[in-house]
Structure formats: C-alpha cells, structure tokens
Amino acid sequence: MFELCDITAGYDRRRPVVRGASLTIAPGEAVGLLGPSGCGKSTLAKVAALLHRPDSGRVVMDGAPMGPGDGWRHRAPRARRTAVGVVFQQPRLSADPRLSLRELIAEPLRATGHRRSDADARAEEPAAAVGLTAELLGRRPHEVSDGQLQRACLARALVLRPRWLVCDEMTAMLDASTTAALVAVVEDYRREHGAGLLAVGHDHVLLNRWCDRTVNWSEVAED
C-alpha cells in the first residue's frame, strides 16, 4: 500500500499549500488526481515522491511510515526514495544539460553505486522501452525535442524498477501521439512489474481513460 495520511505541506509553515490530504493507492493500482491549477497537486506529488518533507502527516510506503516524526529530516532515506519513480511536467527543469540522454537515464544507477559500464547496460532496456534510438541517446538535452527529452525522463524514472510511480502532469507539454506512447510505456511497465501509479493532472479525459479510478482534489485535501 502507498498511503498519504493527513499531509500538510508547503513552503512556509504559516501558509501551507496542502492541508490534511489523504489518499491510498493499492499495489498495482493506478489513481488519477485531478485538480485546478495552483491547488497544490505538484506539492503533494513531491511529498508522495519523498522529495519534499511535509510539515505534518505521513507517507506510508509498504508499511514503512515516513513523516516528520520518523527520523526523516529533509529527504527520506535513499532506499525508500528509489522505490518511487517520478516524472515531472517540464523535462528541461529536471534534466542536467551536461549529460547525454544515455547518461541521464543511467543517472539513478550511477547515484546508487553502479559502475558506468553496468549502469549503461542496464539503461538499455528502459531506453528501448521509451523508443529512443542509439543516435538520440548520444545527444544532450538541448539537441532533442521536449517529447524526446520527456521519454528519457520516463526511462530514468523506470531504471531502478520502482514499485510506485508518480507522474506529475507528465504529458501536459506533449502532443497526442507522444502522450499515447508514454502512457503505453507506463502501462506496459506496470503490467510487467505490478507497480502502483499516482498520475496527477487536470485533463480528466486522459486520467479517466488511463487510471483505475480518479479522485478530485476536493475529495483528497481540505480547502
């Protein structure tokens, strides 16, 4: 189970942007979270991805609680963080411009102690799954389109084989065919690995089609 329990979070303790948010995702389940712009969806997605520490409340992942009182100071321990793969809306903000796409995809492996040759070899499978050719993998972010870069960011999110995925407006900048391709990659991965998904967005047509169920921000969090 992936549980967000009574999360309050933001960037200034006096004015939290997320208040009392709770949501549970079963293993292998895909849940869409819909909400208007600026309501706090991305902030909650970062909390769910264990990248942003909530002011109060807990993320409970596979029975392990992570909250301010659980020894989690700024970020959750690496072993926990790597159980969640995350893809954000804007690939250029989450891609190191100095890395080739191949290195970008292998980055989580390198960061968790894999040798370059091993990391590059293990990056091949997700790179192929997202449809990047060897030629594109040798290019750097400024030499590819947003869609190609987002494909690399999705491959990077999958490379450690996470049990949970958080996709925060993953396809908001993409055309219909790239959107369909990336959703299909996520679904193939989930089928193969039984991963659960939190897909955050404002496109209810897409999320209703993609997810097992969708919930509205007003059902999840306090006003």
Ligand SMILES: Nc1ncnc2c1ncn2[C@@H]1O[C@H](COP(=O)(O)OP(=O)(O)OP(=O)(O)O)[C@@H](O)[C@H]1O
């Ligand atoms: N790093 C930050 N520092 C300070 N305030 C922030 C930061 N990130 C977001 N905010 C503020 O928190 C509020 C919620 O932002 P958030 O990005 O979580 O909303 P959202 O629902 O994802 O919006 P959108 O759909 O437009 O991306 C906004 O008022 C935003 O200005």
